[in-house]
Amino acid sequence: MTEALTIWTFDWVPEGTPGPRGYVRDLRLRWACEEAGLDYKVRSVPFKNRGAEHFARQPFGQVPFLEDRGITVFESGACLLHLARKSEKLMPHDPEGEAETLEWTIAALNSIEMVTVPWWFIGLSNNTNNPLESWMLQRLKHLEAVLAQREWLAAGQFTVADLLMADVLRIPKVRAAGDFPAIRSYVDRVCARPAFKRAYDGQMAHFAKGDKLSR
Numbered sequence: 001m002t003e004a005l006t007i008w009t010f011d012w013v014p015e016g017t018p019g020p021r022g023y024v025r026d027l028r029l030r031w032a033c034e035e036a037g038l039d040y041k042v043r044s045v046p047f048k049n050r051g052a053e054h055f056a057r058q059p060f061g062q063v064p065f066l067e068d069r070g071i072t073v074f075e076s077g078a079c080l081l082h083l084a085r086k087s088e089k090l091m092p093h094d095p096e097g098e099a100e101t102l103e104w105t106i107a108a109l110n111s112i113e114m115v116t117v118p119w120w121f122i123g124l125s126n127n128t129n130n131p132l133e134s135w136m137l138q139r140l141k142h143l144e145a146v147l148a149q150r151e152w153l154a155a156g157q158f159t160v161a162d163l164l165m166a167d168v169l170r171i172p173k174v175r176a177a178g179d180f181p182a183i184r185s186y187v188d189r190v191c192a193r194p195a196f197k198r199a200y201d202g203q204m205a206h207f208a209k210g211d212k213l214s215r
């Protein structure tokens with residue numbers, strides 16, 4: 001039997017509406033493992049006192065990071081691509097399908113999330129005149145045109161690129177921005193997958209356990 005993968009996350013995060021519970025990026029890794037039927041366990045680093053061991057494995061003191069038989073990988077996108085090599089359910093192994101999966105995985109991170117995250121942060125303190133609004137809406141408009149034409153981003157099947165793109169786009173404020181019906185139904189469709197629900201429930205249970213331990 002192969003050794004279980006270890007997904008590392010925080011022991012606890014605050015409750016809030018929305019999130020961070022239900023949105024911590026270990027969910028991306030849980031979801032990929034659930035999709036591919038990969039055996040995994042979840043371990044924690046302290047949220048409040050981040051130690052040298054944590055920084056040695058994630059140089060920014062963030063989560064998630066992944067351990068696979070002595071190899072440690074940080075950055076959720078890198079972890080997903082590491083996992084994707086293990087199963088054609090996450091990325092086809094033919095060169096064309098793989099190239100499409102890689103480009104859309106990087107697009108989710110570097111063309112969409114790199115705009116949505118700062119837009120969201122600025123919106124916390126300035127909701128009426130967000131200077132990144134038109135930039136973000138422009139990106140979403142182009143993505144809308146792509147998703148109006150196809151069910152999945154890459155290779156004609158569900159891949160880690162869809163998992164990541166949907167996770168980036170499901171943030172409630174991002175979902176509510178603009179009028180993008182193809183994006184809306186894409187996010188609904190991808191997040192309706194049973195593997196997403198198992199990953200989400202797993203994360204919520206993990207942080208609820210953290211509440212009990214910290215009492």
Ligand SMILES: N[C@@H](CCC(=O)N[C@@H](CS)C(=O)NCC(=O)O)C(=O)O
Pocket residue numbers: 023024025026061062063064074075076077
């Ligand atoms: N680019 C990183 C971002 C990781 C990240 O933002 N992690 C959050 C949780 S979802 C975190 O650790 N936040 C605590 C902090 O930044 O101090 C990735 O995708 O792994």
